[in-house]
Amino acid sequence: MNLVKSRRRLRWTNRLREDRGSEAIATAIVTPLLLMLLCMAIAGGRIVTSGAKVDAAAEDAARAASISRTYGSAQAEASAAAARSLNDQGIRCASTSTSIDSSGLAVPLGQVGTVTVTISCTVPLSDLLLPGVPGSKTMTSSFTSVVDAYRSREG
Structure with a gap:
């Protein structure tokens, strides 16, 4: 009987030491982590692109505002150009x-002036990442455009 018990114990010990199935376990552990890493990379890329x-x-x-001759028209042109550009790009x-x-726009003729436009856009994360993702991200950007020194202006 001792011989039979020792053989059974030896078989059981050998089974515990075998590597069969370890690849499946490693894959089951690593796959979700790799998928999360891939999703984070895609999300980061979409935020940077936006x-x-x-x-x-x-x-x-800023370019549209720098072409304008008055402050009022510069404000209107800049707002319209920003809205048009964001719409055209799908934001x-x-x-x-x-x-x-x-x-x-108020500097004397012959001197170079600049116009700076700052745009803030709050984008829902569900538009950037996946539908249903809560929250939003505010993106702000500024750009300065040179006003032609010899273009007539009204101030």
Whole structure:
């Protein structure tokens, strides 16, 4: 009987030491981690891309404001250009604000002035990442455009 018991014990010990199934366990542990890493990389890329689109909208708005001759038209043109640029690029802002420093329109003819536009766009994370993700991210960008020194202006 002792011989039979020792053989059974030896078989059981050998089974415990075998590596069969260890790859499946490792895969089961590593796969979710790799998927989470991939999702985080995609989310980061989409946020960076959206930030670049807001940068482009600020550039378009500053250029439109620098072409204007008055502060009122600069404000209207910059807001319209920012909205148009964001819409064309597929960015849906929950709230948008456009502020303009158009003091460069008031400099005397022959001197170089600048117009700076700052755009803030609050984007829902469900638009950036996955539908149903709660929260939002506010992206802010500024751009300065040069006003032509010899362009007529009204101040």
